[in-house]
Amino acid sequence: MTAMQRDELLYLLYEAPEQELFARADAVRRTHKGEHVFVRGLIEFSSHCVRDCRYCGLRRSNSAAHRYRLTPREVIDAARLAVAGGADTIVLQSGDDLACEASTIAAMIRGIREELGVVVTLGCGERPPRDYALWREAGASRYLMKHETADAALYARLHPGRTLEQRLEALRTLHGLGYEIGSGFIIGIPGQMPEVLADDILLARELGVEMCGAGPFIPQAQTPLGGEPQGSTALALRVLAALRIALPDANLPATTALATLDPIGGQRDGLRAGANVLMPGFTPDTHRAHYRIYDNKHRVGMDEARAAIEAAGRTHSLRREA
Template identity: 40%
Template sequence: MKKVLDKLYKTNSLSKDQLIYILNNLDKSLQNYLFQLARDTTIKIYGNKVFIRGLLEYSNHCKNNCMYCGIRRDNKNVDRYRLSEEEILLSLEEGYKIGYKTFVLQGGEDLYFTDDIFESLILKIKKQFPDVAVTLSIGERSYESYDRFHRAGADRFLLRHEVANVQLYNELHPGMNFENRKNCLYNLKKIGYQEGAGFLVGLPGENNEILAENLIFLKNLAPAMVGIGPLIPHPDTPLKDEKVGSAEKTIVMLSLTRLLLPTALIPITTALNTICEDGLERGLMAGGNVVMLNLSPIYVRKKYEIYKNKETRDAHELKTIEEKAKNVGFVIDMGRGDNINFRRNEDGK
């Protein structure tokens, strides 16, 4: 088994069967060895830096009905909101004053935000903050829309694939289909974004074969960023009675992703920290190197409830993050934090 892990560390590649073998046979000592290899890989490429992002949840309206998401269209208990352009720019200005050089605009698939509105917003953000990286996490759009946003100045795009098993994906996403999701991801890559994919751990019907499929999908896609988090069932969704995803398995999948995609930027997700008190430290020690802190106005944060009891890392909590990172040998980095394959100057050129 150790030989298989060593092979993964040296070649950054394994077959689906070999990945299933690892997942079926990973005991505590081998798990720790896996974490060590993943951490060594991160440090070899990015050093001991933790890249800090400012997250702005601009709307909790969504046209989709994903079975696990608290802001799904059919959840009538959601207190819906959408931030105005002025509120968005003021929130980003506050983050910029603190020192943030990456803004992540995240929301449900809100049809109010047309291509014209997004293009105008991106242009204004880039004009006001020319040295900042803009990341969009706004769901599925056409190639033309993605290209338009990229030309306006958007640098990165997060679109988790959630699960690479076609049948399970289609069951969990009514009215959507995996083929379109996959096409969106490849379109983003073709356009030139630093794109992010990723998946949930603990979905109903999941097994080690499906988890291995997720990893193989990521290896083939080779995204610049990967987000992995545990399922946290929301009480107002069809998956309300499912178990919470395993923190341990989430961290294992993070480490395997690091070894398969050594240059990826990998966040320690809010969901992991919600179910695991020391999730940040454990994530850093297992291959993660990105943390997102919340720039959203205080009065809307509780409304962006994709799952209950969501841990909210406030944008001003840098000292806390800095201390936690320092305790496990890492330092925070407030720069743009581009993927090493997309490095550019701090002025954005």
């Protein structure tokens, strides 16, 4: 990291005129990623979690959280609906559910690969390296694990008993096993110094991530940070634009958190500020409301994803009957 790079990022994040910044990011996106918006079908298959992150509604101390765990068959059926609607990749996400056997998750991956033939991305948190290896053998090729914040002291405060170094070690292990890795961070989490967002972008670049998801903090009432103010959409869009300029080839989602803060325009504006990915939800209706990392989580469905992509003037492969 040179001082110059950090200074340039700080300029982009906090000083560059907004329209100039978004236009530059959009031009970089066009050159490096083209007009197509990739659509990832998100299936949240378990709301159990052994961790206690202070901002998350799934934390183990939250006795009010409803816990569920889908079977491999339920996951594969949900994936089938997503693929029929035009999703190009399936993302299987869960809390750090260590009671969910690695072999059960491997069965989900194998079923999707064999029955539907699409790429499988995992976001199952920190597990023993042998689990990552098993899932890689079963056919998973990408892994999402946000580093959350590049400030090690803040990371330790937000994640009781855990360290940023453990997180980065897990990401390096995944990379070493041949996964394409995705990281990301929270914008406006209480205790975050403004300049740390530049460090977050530099860290994502240093990790060699293929994907990076950065969304605004949204409080969840039953957590220790439940009374804190939410992050700003305007800053989240600036971060997205700066990410696009710093990581021109990365896949960058317009996050669901953006849609939660601004249901109509959040994702469209994200696509205009450098994003090239949307992640509509395919968690079965019976459980969707229970995967509550933060409050009022907006459900982005296929129709909404299509509307956002078309409003941004971009192309997609979604089907109307979805």
